Amino acid sequence: MIILKGGVCVTPEGLVRADVAIDGDKIARVAPEGVVPGEGDEVRDVSGCWVFPGFIDGHTHMQCWTGMDWTADSFETGTRAAVCGGTTTIVDYATADRGVTLPEALDEWHRRADGTCAGNYAFHMAVTEWNDRNRADLRAMRDAGVTSFKTYLAYDHLRLTDAETLEIMEALRDLDGVLCVHCENGDVVNALQRRVLEQGITGPEGHPLSRPAEAEADAVSRLLYLAHLAGDAKVNVVHLSSAMGLEAVRAAKARGQENIFVETCPQYLTLDDTRYLEQGEDGFAGAKYVMSPPLRKPSDVRALRGALLGGEIDTVATDHCSFNLHGQKDRGRGAFTKIPNGGPGVEHRPVVMATTFEGELGPEDLCRLMSENPAKLFGMWPEKGRLAAGADADVCVWDPSARWTIEAATQHQAVDYTPWEGFEAHGRAKLVYVNGVLAAEDGEPTGAVAGRYVPRH
Ligand SMILES: [Zn+2]
Numbered sequence: 433m434i435i436l437k438g439g440v441c442v443t444p445e446g447l448v449r450a451d452v453a454i455d456g457d458k459i460a461r462v463a464p465e466g467v468v469p470g471e472g473d474e475v476r477d478v479s480g481c482w483v484f485p486g487f488i489d490g491h492t493h494m495q496c497w498t499g500m501d502w503t504a505d506s507f508e509t510g511t512r513a514a515v516c517g518g519t520t521t522i523v524d525y526a527t528a529d530r531g532v533t534l535p536e537a538l539d540e541w542h543r544r545a546d547g548t549c550a551g552n553y554a555f556h557m558a559v560t561e562w563n564d565r566n567r568a569d570l571r572a573m574r575d576a577g578v579t580s581f582k583t584y585l586a587y588d589h590l591r592l593t594d595a596e597t598l599e600i601m602e603a604l605r606d607l608d609g610v611l612c613v614h615c616e617n618g619d620v621v622n623a624l625q626r627r628v629l630e631q632g633i634t635g636p637e638g639h640p641l642s643r644p645a646e647a648e649a650d651a652v653s654r655l656l657y658l659a660h661l662a663g664d665a666k667v668n669v670v671h672l673s674s675a676m677g678l679e680a681v682r683a684a685k686a687r688g689q690e691n692i693f694v695e696t697c698p699q700y701l702t703l704d705d706t707r708y709l710e711q712g713e714d715g716f717a718g719a720k721y722v723m724s725p726p727l728r729k730p731s732d733v734r735a736l737r738g739a740l741l742g743g744e745i746d747t748v749a750t751d752h753c754s755f756n757l758h759g760q761k762d763r764g765r766g767a768f769t770k771i772p773n774g775g776p777g778v779e780h781r782p783v784v785m786a787t788t789f790e791g792e793l794g795p796e797d798l799c800r801l802m803s804e805n806p807a808k809l810f811g812m813w814p815e816k817g818r819l820a821a822g823a824d825a826d827v828c829v830w831d832p833s834a835r836w837t838i839e840a841a842t843q844h845q846a847v848d849y850t851p852w853e854g855f856e857a858h859g860r861a862k863l864v865y866v867n868g869v870l871a872a873e874d875g876e877p878t879g880a881v882a883g884r885y886v887p888r889h
Pocket residue numbers: 491492493751753
């Protein structure tokens with residue numbers, strides 16, 4: 433057994449000073465009275481540390497073609513970076529492009545991920561066309577452990593119509609599935625992209641002008657009315673970025689909808705749209721922040737932080753979708769619409785959250801937002817998201833006293849920048865176990881490839 437001795441454990445019952453015993457791939461005991469080591473047991477002193485159930489990132493895009501380019505991170509590099517930061521499970525978006533069936537897409541994502549992952553992985557399934565075949569295959573997906581789906585209200589090659597969005601929500605309601613939705617009004621974005629380019633604004637600063645908060649709020653509002661029409665269908669508004677979008681969520685909750693879940697991401701809680709003016713060495717550094725939805729105004733950041741502290745946000749995920757600035761994003765030099773959308777974050781989410789909300793969110797809050805709630809929403813509870821006897825031995829031992837600086841030069845994400853370059857980090861994942869195997873120590877990978885596919889229920 434592995435015995436983690438003397439830490440403060442973040443358990444469903446609250447903070448408990450206890451020893452944790454790991455036996456194989458399960459947690460054997462969380463023992464306030466202590467565990468007496470037997471012969472052959474490995475003891476690690478974790479006094480001064482918080483012991484979390486491994487963090488879960490419910491929104492990543494590894495090793496995929498997004499319409500403009502392949503992402504920089506593979507499942508191998510992405511999950512390795514994740515475990516270095518304390519994240520032991522990702523839920524990645526498999527995507528069935530038009531003409532591809534859902535089972536074919538799931539097979540393809542397994543081909544990409546299986547056998548290469550340092551951390552655990554599960555798949556959502558993005559549905560980009562609505563037809564009888566895909567409708568019939570939802571049940572097969574559920575039987576294969578895929579209980580959450582995604583649709584888009586923007587991007588012409590991905591989006592469904594409003595009527596199709598309604599129908600898939602109704603179909604998923606019968607299967608007790610959850611629909612995650614990218615909320616932006618695609619028609620408005622298309623028109624504003626043309627208008628901004630015609631005005632001669634071609635650099636990264638054109639990106640937020642073409643995707644205003646109103647386009648998000650309209651789509652959030654429309655989605656939540658459709659969910660109401662579908663009998664209060666279970667929906668997860670992903671990467672909420674704006675105060676206006678938040679108002680739309682509040683309106684739906686005020687009319688009694690209870691099956692609404694809200695995700696936001698560290699970038700929308702810490703960065704604002706002044707970043708698009710960043711020049712860097714070659715005048716194009718603003719492209720680092722070209723992601724959709726875009727970074728917003730400081731007032732939006734304040735509103736989302738308040739909502740998070742007020743308990744209105746259920747999960748914090750990354751939307752990790754990395755592209756190199758040099759060789760990928762800079763191909764959009766002539767037009768911001770050609771910059772691949774997305775940014776890295778899977779490695780740094782726990783520390784950015786712990787640091788930026790230091791004194792405001794305690795370890796139990798961090799656990800709820802980044803482990804427990806995603807486990808519950810996505811059908812992994814109580815095996816994951818819970819530090820308790822019988823749960824999976826995915827464990828993150830966190831040293832809150834560690835001090836270090838986030839830098840692209842030392843990160844493990846396979847990309848040439850980080851949006852948090854120079855960020856003074858408070859805390860660090862000291863020991864990270866995946867299925868009982870030490871996957872990372874003091875922010876460095878051990879080389880273990882212990883990740884498994886997580887079929888969900
Ligand atoms: Zn995404």
